[in-house]
Amino acid sequence: MKIEMRKITLLLFAICIALPALAQEDKWEKWGPTSPSQAGFLVRAGYTIGGTTPLPLPNEIRSINEFSPKGGATIGLDVYKMYSRRWGLMAGWHFYYQGFHTGADVKNYKMSLTQEGNTMSGYFTGRDITNTDMWGVLMPVMFTLRMSSRWNLSVGPYLSLFFKKHFKGEVYDNKDGIGYLRVDDPTGEKINIDRENPATYNFSDDMRNWNGGMEFAFDFKATRHLNLFGILDWGLSSIWSKDFEAVDFKMYPIYATVGVAYRY
């Protein structure tokens, strides 16, 4: 009996140790991929919000009074292949529409506008309204880490191509009624600008046709075929063409997408 008891105790002990491992193996299999080298794809649909911003914000930007994402969307296809239980690669095409509207108070904000060969440049103090939107395709190539049975983290560079892009805005007075341009430099003529007669600008054609950056993607396997995901696309190249001087600083698109994906 004693021996029996010992055997049973040992067995129980073994089961206690093995069970979670077995259970985990079950889970990893259950949530797939079932084999360490499996490949598959994800069809994504998501809601995209974000903005295009200088980083860090220059001191000339005194406050951001209005910010509203325009409610962008992303539809994408990602192909993945796991090379081990935990590591894999993922690449894809994310078609997006993204945009935002912002209103900022600025002080001595260096700007220059060119229209039909005429240039108006100087330092603006007042309210600056920006509306931007972009249609394009973003192509990431990422390493995937399967952190747990249901959680994946993927990180990698992306290249994004714009099909269509707008960067427009206007400047006028702030809530204290202050809105003026000093022509050429801070000692130049002071030109008052108010919201009755704002000065508009359109830098759409001054944007590059592409953007590069890093994508960070979290996938959560909610059901056997459905993922919930969150993606952050952090632009690392400025949206402006090299020779563009109207805005004195580089600006980067930073957009996040949340949505659901169908997983094969």
Added chain:
Amino acid sequence: MKKFLLPSLALMGMLMSGCIGDEPLNAECDIEEVSLTMADAESFFYHEYDTLQVVSSAVDSVGFLIRYDKNVGELPLNLKLTVGAKPYIMENGEYVPFKQGSLVDFSNEQVRHFRIVSQNGKWARFYRINIVHDQAPAMEHLFMNITFDNFELNSTGKYHVWYGVEENSISYDQWATGNPGFNLSKSSAKVDEYPTVGIESGGVDGGRYVKLETRDTGAFGRMVNMRLAAGNLFIGTFDVANALKDAMAATRFGLPFKHKPIKVSGWYKFKAGERFQDRKGNAVDRVDQPDIYCVMYRNQNAEGNQVLLYGDDVLTSPAIVGLARISGVVETDEWTSFEMSLNYSSELDADLLENNGYSMTISFASSIEGASFEGAPGSVFCVDNVTIECEY
């Protein structure tokens, strides 16, 4: 989901507010107002308000006018500056810090030099301030001749400005044009592509004259709904600061005048532009007309405040006492004479006249509705040898 959303939202929050940096120090270094402190100011100046001058951003020279028979010595001076800017005054050839309200020697019409340094120390502007004597009144019948000969390039060499004392004129050297406004919209324009241009020869006397032409203001003009600029030349000042915000307020008509103008005559040539357009740029079935008017008005109201006429009331203000406006202009390639008489609603008060209580302006424009940005681009109005006949 929270795992995705929270970092994203936190990031947005950080981007939107957390990164606002320290406010940069002011880069501007303007004298916004100059004021003199003086007991019994009215006996030295003409009006109480003459001791304070608001300084336009485009101006770097400030002159106060005192009565011809008075002298001043040291006066306490106050400069209203851009916040944080530091003032310096030139003493014995060197700029030394200037203390607000301290005594400044303005005797013998000497020009005092100031240097204003911005709060951030990176920019500076230089100003001149002086006090000059008005001319003595001369109550006699006279003809004042405007030859339009005195023009030169402005300080940046972009466009013509008119200056100078004309024959028999009285502190009368302040001509203004809308050229500084046009310069904003068409920085690429050459001197002779501005709305108001001085021409070297071919005037009625063979010499210089002024050519006013209504010009398209290009993309920037459309941006602010000011599609054209009529050529204009007038006595007064053009405040370019308000050229975009409130164009009517940018044209400030008139200067104090000690005579009674009764008749204006001169020579013109005119050709109307082909397409008359409204403010929105739509074609209107109308033939463009030029404009000349001469206005005499009371420059102080019952409360003792200064009255200035602007683009929107220069022909309608109740302060107007005398007015003449040209009519019957025909299109012509030849120098053609015109004449118009001022109609007075009341007799001028001789005492007020002598004490700079009235201001006079005369204005020439290539499009009669140019102040509201209506007219025909290409309308050309040339003017030469204008005479203002004064009864006394």
